[in-house]
Amino acid sequence: MASIPLPTPARPLRIGTRASPLALAQANMAAAALTKAHALDLEALEIVAMTATGDRIQDRALAEVGGKALWTRELDAALDAGAIDIAVHSLKDVETIRDARFALGAMLERADPRDRLVVRGGVTASTIADLPHGARLGTSSPRRAAQVRRLRPDLATTLLRGNVQTRLARLEGGEVDATLLAAAGLDRLGMHDIGEAQSTDLLLPAASQGAIGIECRADDAATFALLKTIDHAPTHRAVAAERALLAALGGDCRSPVAAYAHWLGDGALRLDAEIFSDDGADHVAGHALVTGRGDAEALAQRLLDEAPGSVRRLFAV
Numbered sequence: 001m002a003s004i005p006l007p008t009p010a011r012p013l014r015i016g017t018r019a020s021p022l023a024l025a026q027a028n029m030a031a032a033a034l035t036k037a038h039a040l041d042l043e044a045l046e047i048v049a050m051t052a053t054g055d056r057i058q059d060r061a062l063a064e065v066g067g068k069a070l071w072t073r074e075l076d077a078a079l080d081a082g083a084i085d086i087a088v089h090s091l092k093d094v095e096t097i098r099d100a101r102f103a104l105g106a107m108l109e110r111a112d113p114r115d116r117l118v119v120r121g122g123v124t125a126s127t128i129a130d131l132p133h134g135a136r137l138g139t140s141s142p143r144r145a146a147q148v149r150r151l152r153p154d155l156a157t158t159l160l161r162g163n164v165q166t167r168l169a170r171l172e173g174g175e176v177d178a179t180l181l182a183a184a185g186l187d188r189l190g191m192h193d194i195g196e197a198q199s200t201d202l203l204l205p206a207a208s209q210g211a212i213g214i215e216c217r218a219d220d221a222a223t224f225a226l227l228k229t230i231d232h233a234p235t236h237r238a239v240a241a242e243r244a245l246l247a248a249l250g251g252d253c254r255s256p257v258a259a260y261a262h263w264l265g266d267g268a269l270r271l272d273a274e275i276f277s278d279d280g281a282d283h284v285a286g287h288a289l290v291t292g293r294g295d296a297e298a299l300a301q302r303l304l305d306e307a308p309g310s311v312r313r314l315f316a317v
């Protein structure tokens with residue numbers, strides 16, 4: 001570790017992030033991990049915030065906007081140009097197949113991977129099953145929409161976009177009766193009391209949910225070595241399995257896919273996955289013990305083999 005050149009106030013490490021409050025909180029977590037691991041001077045790190053395409057578009061479903069890398073394009077360009085040294089991402093929003101110019105040096109320890117159900121004032125429900133008949137649930141996630149339609153075909157799922165604060169404001173404004181948000185995001189914003197966590201048995205999370213990934217340029221060996229020192233290996237291996245499954249399906253964060261890997265008491269890694277048709281009417285679920293990429297890919301293939309056409313048609317395999 002002594003051989004890794006550390007950033008200094010004279011040559012600070014520039015940490016690139018999106019400018020949303022959640023992204024900034026995550027960038028500060030990455031900075032804190034580096035500071036703690038290496039007793040760095042605070043001025044040895046510099047946060048560089050930028051707006052992503054996905055942050056600018058608020059009125060349409062991102063699935064409709066199309067195109068790739070809605071959350072990463074600006075950070076990728078800055079990293080490639082040398083304007084920043086590392087980029088901190090909500091890994092859930094990052095494409096599974098990345099340009100070879102970038103290397104994922106670290107994942108921070110995963111936070112609570114669950115979704116929380118948040119209801120507006122005047123509605124009482126702690127689970128999806130409790131929601132009043134016909135309630136309107138807003139989400140921008142095709143996965144959450146499909147899961148909710150499957151559990152509660154009577155609910156009206158509508159589009160609700162924007163960052164966490166915007167969604168909560170629109171919920172309180174009465175636009176919808178309920179929404180689902182990642183516990184990790186709420187907690188990182190200090191909103192520990194907002195919403196009720198939903199069991200992963202009923203509502204399997206998205207691949208990478210709750211995981212923060214930190215990338216550097218693939219040819220920047222010193223920064224890669226620095227990131228390695230704050231990598232949380234159990235998180236990295238679990239999340240890599242989820243991402244391998246999603247990649248094998250040809251999916252991304254806009255696909256109706258849920259995948260969650262967690263460590264069992266005996267040291268084995270169990271990967272659970274579900275894939276849905278758009279309307280949530282059809283779905284396939286399965287799980288496997290995984291020791292590497294191949295096992296996750298095999299589970300993806302098994303799910304596709306078992307899936308009805310309505311589900312299979314969504315995936316590019």
Ligand SMILES: NCc1[nH]cc(CCC(=O)O)c1CC(=O)O
Pocket residue numbers: 090091092093164180181182183184185208209210211212
């Ligand atoms: N797609 C938006 C997004 N990307 C990551 C998070 C939460 C933080 C995380 O999962 O690590 C969120 C908000 C949400 O889904 O509620």
